[in-house]
Amino acid sequence: MKLPTRAHVVLNNPQFLMTPVLQVNNLQVTYYTEGGRVRALDGVNLELDSGEKMGLVGESGSGKSTMALAMMRMIKSPGRIDGGRVVVDGVDITALSENDMREARLSRISYIPQGAMNSINPVLRIGAQMKDAMQAHAKHFSSTEIQHRIDEALVSVDLRPTVARMYPHELSGGMKQRVCIAIGILLKPKVIIADEPTSALDVVTQRQVMQTLDTVQAQLGCAIILIGHDMGLMAQFVDKVAVMYTGRLMELSPVSEMFAKPLHPYAQALINSLPDLKKRGVFHGIPGLAPALLRLPPGCSFHPRCPIAQDSCKQIVPAFEEKLPGRFVACHFVEKA
Amino acid sequence: MAPILELRNVSKTYSRGLISRASTTALDNLSLTLDASTPTIMTVAGESGSGKTTLAMLLLGFLEPSSGQIFYYGKDITKLDASDRTSFRRDVQAVFQDPFAVFNPFYPVDHLLTVPIQKFKLANTAAKTRSLMEEALNGVGLRAEDVLGRFPHQLSGGQRQRINVARALLLKPKVIVADEPVSMVDASLRATILESLRKLNREFGISILYITHDLTTAFHVANSIIVLYRGQVMEAGDIDTVIKNPQHPYTRLLIDSIPWPDLSRKWGDSEIKAREAEAGELLTGCKFYGRCPFAMEKCKQPPPLFRLSEHQAASCYIHDQHERISTDKLTELLPT
Incomplete structure (x- = not known):
């Protein structure tokens, strides 16, 4: 990958190599609507080390999903990232060109959107869609390597490699959600953002999906941001919790302290x-x-x-x-x- | 007097198209009674595909049972005459899962409340209509001036869902069938909706059938519980007993998988055996056989309900030292 100069500086400077895998500095996102300017993210700061799991909670409309989209640089017009930096593994992705950003997605930072299991194309086999994802974000793989990665990814989410030859309708909701996780880890990203990965699933399937995410994270050693509003799920899964309200962070604490003694009134x-x-x-x-x-x-x-x-x-x-x-x-x- | 709703050996089978012989039994031989004189909150729990929503649709008269009968004050609901049908429609109300889909986005939310007033001729003047609407909204903790005249997109999911509860309340029903009423609402707003459902039960004497896969909320509102799996009753009884001391392997799995907001209570180490859809299903016998850690040879025969105490029974052979209870007598197990 050809890096822009600013990222080169960051990578070549040893003090940055010791820094956390994800750094968000003063991130600002504004939507320019007919009714006026809406600050959807107002100066968000956070850091995440590799291997850490963070939960991002808040009511609907608090800016959780905007946060995820901003970190992926996927904010669409009329929205815009107005300021701040998102540094993933030493590279400031807000400074990357469009082309480099496309290569950074899935290989540096990947995103499992809300309701991802409904985003699978119903008329393509699972394997074909996984191959698509790999080719779109990394061009240097041979077809044997692609096949190998697909099998590997499916096995790590506890599915048989034969699932690659199946169509989405042959899979249950929980299996489809695990396929989405498999797509998310194809290029071994450093950071995974999972936006309510289990909101439509029942408790048993939810537990399976979350445990899958847990094993995958341990294998890759990546950081995970879990977005949701279920505090129970957070208690079971994450190491620290960030509470968001109206596009601002209200509190960021280790999960045990958050549950024992929350500090912010919200x-x-x-x-x-x-x-x-x-x-x-x-x-x-x-x-x-x-x-x-x-x-x-x-x-x-x-x-x-x-x-x-x-x-x-x-x-x-x-x-x-x-x-x-x-x-x-x-x-x-x-x-x- | 005959109970308001009675299911007698009701089964519902969905067949897959014209030629295929294969069919799915969504609900298998369920008998249940809801009595208007003792208003209760009853939970029907189970995962996707357990037959919960089929049961709701049957009780609301949207589906006809494949076998067995459903009675409304002793009359078969598929054979009601026009006036009985109107009173059935009024007495048995629904609150659905999705607070977004039930509103027509082109009308202010008032529309949802005025239509039933017109249909059931509850008011003849505009002032009376308004006061009925205000009364119903107050009943669920909303103020009329905050919501009336607004469009659905201007209200939060929690407010919209409470308007749905208000609509049901407006008709002074005897029974409300609430199919996953809080699953699409923010966790912080769930409490207010559940609180209004409980208020309807206590203050207005309305029985509520609370259909959910979320056992934590069920535990807080309901008196009794029926756990379904692929259309069969796995366990039933008093909610406190069943949640704190589950006896069927499936109920244990369900309760073990709840993400408790409690750090001292992490998900159990118990491995979830077999993946859904990969687990084989027996044509006869226990439906949970493929996933059950205790599966035995005799589980290939359908297990009856074993009565463990006055208010608890489980359909599992690990309890076969206990007295059997006929599935027709399910209602006896459920405290009100």
């Missing part, structure tokens, strides 16, 4: 709304609704629903800072240790 409300086996029949919904991004309240965007909001919250946007070791929070009322 994270607290989310954890409280979870059904609990011990307290049968007790529900705590989160009062109010998420604001429309077009009419975002000034200051902290959560203040209209926040139980501890003060006047300062209505004026000053809280910074997303490391308040305790490894825990980043955007709230005026969380004390720095």
Whole structure:
């Protein structure tokens, strides 16, 4: 792959080789709609080491999927990445040319979109579609290598290689979802983004798919971002959780600390709304609704629903800072240790 | 008085086209009674393809059973006359899975509420219509001025689903069949919808059949549970007993696979045996045979229900030291 100069600088500088596999710095995405400008991502910062699994949670419309699309550089008009960098394995992908970006997709960073299993072409055999994906994103493979990779990918998601000769209708939902994971790992990416990979599946199949993702991640040693709104799934799967609200990160904490003692009031409300086996029949919904991004309240965007909001919250946007070791929070009322 | 809804040995088979003899049994010999005098919340749980939605469609009268009968106040629902049919349509209401698909995007959401008022002639003046709508919306915790006059795309999924519940409530039904009402709603909004369903049960005396694959929410709202697998009852009984102390290998697998939001309760190490669709299925005998870790020779004969306690029974030979209970008596197992 021919690298642009900026990426060369990054790669040749040893201090960058020690850096995390994924770095997102001050990422901004704006949609230019008829109603005005909508900030769908407002200065998102995060880092991920290889082998780490991060969960990205939030209500619908909080910007989770925009985040995934921005990291893949797949934001479509009227949306645009307005600023910030996404560095994957030492390469700033926001600076790549279109051609290089296409090669980076699937080989550096791959994306398993929401409802991916419905995106499989019903009239092509699974193997043909996997071959397509490889040829589109990497041109240097011979056909024996392609066949070898396809078999390897199917085996690692616990499917038989003969599945390559089958049509999508011959597979169950869980098997189709595993085929999508197999496509995602064909070129051994460094980062995998999985957007609600199990939202349409029942619990048993969900567990199979998540366990498959787990083994695949261990084999490749890649980092995974799991997008979803099911905190239960996060507790079972990820190492750290990022909570998103109106395009901003509210809290990023290791999963054990997030569940034991969430710091941000929104994270607290989310954890409280979870059904609990011990307290049968007790529900705590989160009062109010998420604001429309077009009419975002000034200051902290959560203040209209926040139980501890003060006047300062209505004026000053809280910074997303490391308040305790490894825990980043955007709230005026969380004390720095 | 006859119970409001009664299923008597109901089976539903789908055949695959005109020539093929192969067919799928979606629901196999189910008998169940819902009595209006003791309003309850009953969960029907199972994975995709277990026959949950077929059961909902049968109860709503959208499908006719292949064998057996369904009775509404003692009358066969396939042979109701016009006035009985109208009252059946009113008494048995539905809340469906997808809060997006049920709205017509060209009408304000009021349309969903005004149509049933007109159809069932509940109001003769505009003021009365408005007050009925407000009352129903208040019943599910929405304010009329927040939602009426808006278009579906202006409301959140949770609000839309609560309007669906309000529509069902408007008709003062006896039974609500809720088919996966929260599976497409954000986890943070599920609580409010479940809370309104429970309120309908307690305050308005409406029985609710809660169809789901999500046992955590079922545990919080329901009194009793029936676990289905490929159309057969695997386990049934009191929800607290069944969830905390599951006895059928399939129920155990289901409960073991719930992603509990609890770090001390990780997914079990128990391997999920055989992949769906790859597991062989017996034509007779236990449907779970291919995936069951305890499968024995005698499982090739269909297992009866064994009654483990007053409010729990499992259809599995590992409990054959217990007394058998006829499938017709399923309702006895379910506390109200």
